[in-house]
Amino acid sequence: xxxxxxxxxxxxxxxxxxxxxxxxxxxxxxxxxxxxxxxxxxxxxxxxxxxxxxxxxxxxxxxxxxxxxxxxxxxxxxxxxxxxxxxxxxxxxxxxxxxxxxxxxxxxxxxxxxxxxxxxxxxxxxxxxxxxxxxxxxxxxxxxxxxxxxxxxxxxxxxxxxxxxxxxxxxxxxxxxxxxxxxxxxxxxxxxxxxxxxxxxxxxxxxxxxxxxxxxxxxxxxxxxxxxxxxxxxxxxxxxxxxxxxxxxxxxxxxxxxxxxxxxxxxxxxxxxxxxxxxxxxxxxxxxxxxxxxxxxxxxxxxxxxxxxxxxxxxxxxxxxxxxxxxxxxxxxxxxxxxxxxxxxxxxxxxxxxxxxxxxxxxxxxxxxxxxxxxxxxxxxxxxxxxxxxxxxxxxxxxxxxxxxxxxxxxxxxxxxxxxxxxxxxxxxxxxxxxxxxxxxxxxxxxxxxxxxxxxxxxxxxxxxxxxxxx
Amino acid sequence: xxxxxxxxxxxxxxxxxxxxxxxxxxxxxxxxxxxxxxxxxxxxxxxxxxxxxxxxxxxxxxxxxxxxxxxxxxxxxxxxxxxxxxxxxxxxxxxxxxxxxxxxxxxxxxxxxxxxxxxxxxxxxxxxxxxxxxxxxxxxxxxxxxxxxxxxxxxxxxxxxxxxxxxxxxxxxxxxxxxxxxxxxxxxxxxxxxxxxxxxxxxxxxxxxxxxxxxxxxxx
Numbered sequence: 001x002x003x004x005x006x007x008x009x010x011x012x013x014x015x016x017x018x019x020x021x022x023x024x025x026x027x028x029x030x031x032x033x034x035x036x037x038x039x040x041x042x043x044x045x046x047x048x049x050x051x052x053x054x055x056x057x058x059x060x061x062x063x064x065x066x067x068x069x070x071x072x073x074x075x076x077x078x079x080x081x082x083x084x085x086x087x088x089x090x091x092x093x094x095x096x097x098x099x100x101x102x103x104x105x106x107x108x109x110x111x112x113x114x115x116x117x118x119x120x121x122x123x124x125x126x127x128x129x130x131x132x133x134x135x136x137x138x139x140x141x142x143x144x145x146x147x148x149x150x151x152x153x154x155x156x157x158x159x160x161x162x163x164x165x166x167x168x169x170x171x172x173x174x175x176x177x178x179x180x181x182x183x184x185x186x187x188x189x190x191x192x193x194x195x196x197x198x199x200x201x202x203x204x205x206x207x208x209x210x211x212x213x214x215x216x217x218x219x220x221x222x223x224x225x226x227x228x229x230x231x232x233x234x235x236x237x238x239x240x241x242x243x244x245x246x247x248x249x250x251x252x253x254x255x256x257x258x259x260x261x262x263x264x265x266x267x268x269x270x271x272x273x274x275x276x277x278x279x280x281x282x283x284x285x286x287x288x289x290x291x292x293x294x295x296x297x298x299x300x301x302x303x304x305x306x307x308x309x310x311x312x313x314x315x316x317x318x319x320x321x322x323x324x325x326x327x328x329x330x331x332x333x334x335x336x337x338x339x340x341x342x343x344x345x346x347x348x349x350x351x352x353x354x355x356x357x358x359x360x361x362x363x364x365x366x367x368x369x370x371x372x373x374x375x376x377x378x379x380x381x382x383x384x385x386x387x388x389x390x391x392x393x394x395x396x397x398x399x400x401x402x403x404x405x406x407x408x409x410x411x412x413x414x415x416x417x418x419x420x421x422x423x424x425x426x427x428x429x430x431x432x433x434x435x436x437x438x439x440x441x442x443x444x445x446x447x448x449x450x451x452x453x454x455x456x457x458x459x460x461x462x463x464x465x466x467x468x469x470x471x
Numbered sequence: 472x473x474x475x476x477x478x479x480x481x482x483x484x485x486x487x488x489x490x491x492x493x494x495x496x497x498x499x500x501x502x503x504x505x506x507x508x509x510x511x512x513x514x515x516x517x518x519x520x521x522x523x524x525x526x527x528x529x530x531x532x533x534x535x536x537x538x539x540x541x542x543x544x545x546x547x548x549x550x551x552x553x554x555x556x557x558x559x560x561x562x563x564x565x566x567x568x569x570x571x572x573x574x575x576x577x578x579x580x581x582x583x584x585x586x587x588x589x590x591x592x593x594x595x596x597x598x599x600x601x602x603x604x605x606x607x608x609x610x611x612x613x614x615x616x617x618x619x620x621x622x623x624x625x626x627x628x629x630x631x632x633x634x635x636x637x638x639x640x641x642x643x644x645x646x647x648x649x650x651x652x653x654x655x656x657x658x659x660x661x662x663x664x665x666x667x668x669x670x671x672x673x674x675x676x677x678x679x680x681x682x683x684x685x686x687x688x689x690x691x
Contacts, residue, residue, distance in 0.1 A: 009485050090489050161490070163497035228496075232486025238499045240517055267546040268536040275528035282521050289513075299483040325546065359483050368482035375480055459482055466487035466495045 009460040014363050016095040017086060020102045022364055022447055024082030024148075025357060027110050029440045031074025032350075036433035038067035043429045047422040057121035065120050065132040072130060072210065073113050073141070076349055078106070080218030081148050083356040084171035086364070087225045088152045091168050092159035098151045105147030112140040128189050128203045130210055135190035142179055142186075149175040166241045166290075171221035173249060178214040181206060181253075197264055205256040211344060212252025212280075216312075219349045220287070222356030223305050227291050230299045230359065232466055237289040244286035251276040252283075258323040262332050270325070277320040284316040300375060304355035307383055311347025311390075315340060330405065335418070336397025339390050346432070347386045354382065354439070361446060368459055370445035374438045381435030385428050392424030562663060566652025569645050573631060574653070582657045588626050590619035592653050599654060599661040603690040606664065606672050609646060610634055612681035628681075632669070635678040643669040 044051045045060045052058045089096040096102075116133030119125065124134035133141070152175050156168060185206035188194050194202060228235055235241065257265070257273030287309070294306040318340050322331045331337060358375070362368050369375055396418040403414040487495075537543030540550040571580075578584050582592040592598050597619055598605060610632035616625045630637035632646050641649070647666045654661035 009488070011489075091493060093489070161493050163493055163500075165493055165496055225492075228492055229485045229487055229489075230483055234492075234495045234499055237513060237517065238496055239514065242500075243521070264544070266537070266539075266541045267543050267548070268532075268539045271532060271535040271537075271546055274535075275532045278531070279524050279528045282524050285520060286517070289517075300480045301483045362482050368479065370481075372479070372481050461484050463485040463488040463491075466491040 009463055010363050010366055011090065012095045014086075014090075014366070017089055017099060018364050018450075020096075020099040020106070020151075021082045021086050021360075023103060024078050024085070024106050025361065025364075026443065026447070027106060028075050028077075028079030028082065028353075029436070029443055031070050031078065031110075031113070032436050033433065033440050035067050035070035035075055036429065036436050038063055038070060040426065040429040040433055042067050043422070043426045047419050047426065056123075062121055062123075062125065065125050066117055068130065069113070069117060069120065069132055071345065072215070073116075073133070074110075076215050076218070076345070076353065077145075078109070079353045079357060080174070080215060080222075080349075081145075081152075083222040083353060083360060084174060084218050085148075085152045085155070086360050087167045087221050087356075088155040088171050091161065091165055091225070092155040093161040094155070094158065096151050097154045097158070101147045102151040105144045105150075108140060109144035109148060112137045112144055115140075126190060128185075128199075128206075130207050131185055131189060131203070135186065138182070138186045138190060142182055145182070146179055149179070165224070166235070166238070166245065167221045167225040169242070169245050170217040170224060173245070174214050174217040174221065177217070177249075178210075181209045181213060185209075200260060200263060201257070201265060201269060204259040205253055207259060208256030209253035211349075212248060212255065215345070215349050216248065216252070219308075219352035219356075222360075223291060223294070223308070223352045226301050226356050226359045227294050227305060228466070229463075230302050231293040231296055232464070233293055234466060235290040236292060237286065240286045241290055244283045244290070247279065247283040247286075251279045255280060255319065255323070258319065258328075259337075261323070261325055261328040270323075274323040277323040281316060281320055284313050288313050299359075300379070301355040301359040303379055304351050304358060304382075307386075308348055308351030308355060311343055311351060311386065312349075315344040315348050318343065330401035331397060332401075334397040334401040334404070335393050335421075336401060339393035339397055342386075342393060343390045347390060351382070351386070354378075361443065363460075365446060365450045367446065367449055367453070369442055370449060371442050374442035378435045378438045378442070381431050381438065385432035385435055388424060388431065389428035392421045392428060396421035396425065560648075562648040562651045563655065565645060566648035566650070567656075569641060569649040570652055573639055573641070574649065577626075582653065584624075588624065590617065590622075590624045590626075592659075593657040594659065595619050599659050601691055602662075602664055602668060603672070604687045605650060605654075606646070606669055607676065607682060607690065608687055609650060610669065610673055611676070611679060612637075613684065613687070614681045615683045617684040630681060632673060634673065636680070643673060 041052060041058060042060060042063045045053070045063070049060075052063075053060075056062075085096060085102065113133070116137040119134035119137065120132055124136075125132045126134060131138075152171060156172050159168075185202060188202045189199060189206075193199060224235070224241075254276035255273050257269040257271075258277060260273075261270045263270075291305070291309050294302045294309055297303065297306070322328055322336070322340065358369070399417050399421065400414060403409045403417055535546040537546060537548055538550055543550055577589040578592050579589075584591040590597070597608065597617075608628065610630065611634055612630035613628040616623055618624075629639070631639045631641050631649075633640045633642060644666045647664045647669045650669075651663040653659065654664065
């Protein structure tokens with residue numbers, strides 16, 4: 001434990017994993033910018049329907065699916081996997097193995113997404129939320145994901161350290177659970193479709209599962225590692241972290257039924273989801289207690305993570321509140337649901353991933369980020385953009401929901417009432433796109449400097465030993 | 472504990488090594504020495520919170536799940552409770568359905584029948600007149616000549632009701648509905664015929680063969 005090679009901040013694990021992990025992170029960032037462009041187009045079409053309406057591939061329905069698919073499977077998946085593998089490698093105490101599998105997997109994963117996007121744009125999209133990619137790419141996605149995951153699983157099973165840490169639980173859970181989710185969902189919806197209303201139930205389960213059992217664990221894997229690393233303090237109330245973890249795993253995907261409130265399903269399905277939403281508050285409460293050190297600020301990563309933490313918790317409270325039927329009466333099937341989704345995915349998951357990314361990349365490249373200005377710009381634009389996006393979407397949704405409940409209000413009036421808010425949504429999408437472009441440029445410069453300049457050996461300070469602080 | 476002195480935003484310094492991070496957290500999960508006998512409130516509060524959430528979720532589930540009955544779509548309903556809801560069917564709607572299925576071939580959609588073969592129903596004395604006659608005629612059928620509105624017809628009206636030899640076996644409710652329909656359609660304004668009336672007559676007459684017009688004319 002005291003040998004210099006293992007206590008140095010940039011370890012062999014980072015050097016070995018540099019290019020495979022940077023490939024995952026780079027793919028994620030390219031997809032993020034592309035998804036920003038698509039989301040901007042979709043948003044403009046909501047208030048100016050004629051925009052690109054003549055282009056068959058970019059009609060509103062398709063461009064919305066494209067934006068969503070790129071965001072989830074392109075940005076969040078690639079980046080989340082990159083962060084999870086990195087964390088598993090570092091905490092495993094040995095260089096990552098089977099990285100050639102990860103590289104091949106990454107290439108095929110991204111090829112699969114590209115093919116899926118072409119499929120959606122040319123009219124092969126399925127009718128299921130988050131599962132829009134046509135079924136001919138779905139097996140490829142499963143195989144590619146498993147190939148990427150092999151490296152993480154080997155790092156976990158071959159770890160040379162005593163004990164395990166919460167980051168590892170979340171990362172391994174995400175690696176194992178997503179193939180199961182995707183195989184189960186595509187079997188029941190695309191290959192051998194279940195009948196009638198059961199399809200909506202399965203789809204609701206998958207949509208929630210993809211968030212609760214896949215993206216959230218990937219993001220939490222990163223932040224559970226970065227927060228104590230950056231603050232030098234143990235996580236407060238850490239003894240509850242495992243209970244929180246298992247709560248998420250057990251009840252997380254049960255909350256899927258809340259997407260079906262008001263739909264033609266037996267009452268117990270939404271009711272079970274409401275109960276699960278309440279139970280899940282325990283997971284969020286413990287995450288808040290564990291990660292509250294993020295608010296001590298100071299580092300770039302912690303700024304993103306503290307924003308993400310607020311959004312993640314706020315999203316949980318909103319999910320629990322809107323799951324009650326009296327509230328859902330107004331919010332369900334409106335832009336308000338989109339606001340909740342964006343709060344969780346952009347405000348929560350993505351900000352967590354940004355934080356981990358800003359912490360991980362200097363260790364992978366062995367150099368500091370290229371530009372502090374681009375970095376500050378990204379932080380400012382991303383924070384402001386997410387707030388604006390969520391507030392305008394929520395306001396649009398609430399207006400829309402109130403209007404829709406009055407049968408006398410004509411559809412044209414409803415559209416007119418929401419229009420000012422939808423303009424705000426477009427502005428927010430533009431701001432977010434700009435911010436993400438700054439990140440992509442900063443990333444590109446930082447990574448390209450690896451080839452041209454010698455690493456700054458002394459830029460990383462030797463970390464001291466962490467003291468366990470009682471909460 | 473050390474806080475990063477270098478505040479360069481481009482490079483987040485680590486304040487702890489990976490090994491010490493793992494070791495410190497592993498230590499937290501182990502048995503804590505409780506030397507000063509300090510009583511920690513937070514873990515207890517969290518356990519209360521967890522139990523409270525389980526209690527709420529369980530109660531909510533019990534109250535609004537409809538006992539997990541697949542046929543309960545309203546969360547406030549329970550299976551098997553409440554009186555069975557009697558579904559009110561509009562006799563005119565039910566009657567039109569029967570008419571279109573059974574009667575329309577002879578009496579036509581216009582209710583005018585076929586001159587000389589099938590008597591009309593529109594403003595027909597037999598239809599808007601005596602209920603006793605009409606119900607019997609339709610339940611058991613009619614053979615031989617009949618004079619409708621002073622015009623002679625000679626055909627065979629089959630038994631429609633649920634009686635022996637009937638090819639249709641319409642329930643009393645359906646017979647009542649179709650009679651109500653023909654008595655209130657095409658400008659006819661006679662009163663409705665109830666299921667009870669039909670049932671009463673069917674019970675009284677039992678199984679019998681089709682009527683002839685003279686037999687029916689005895690009923691007023």
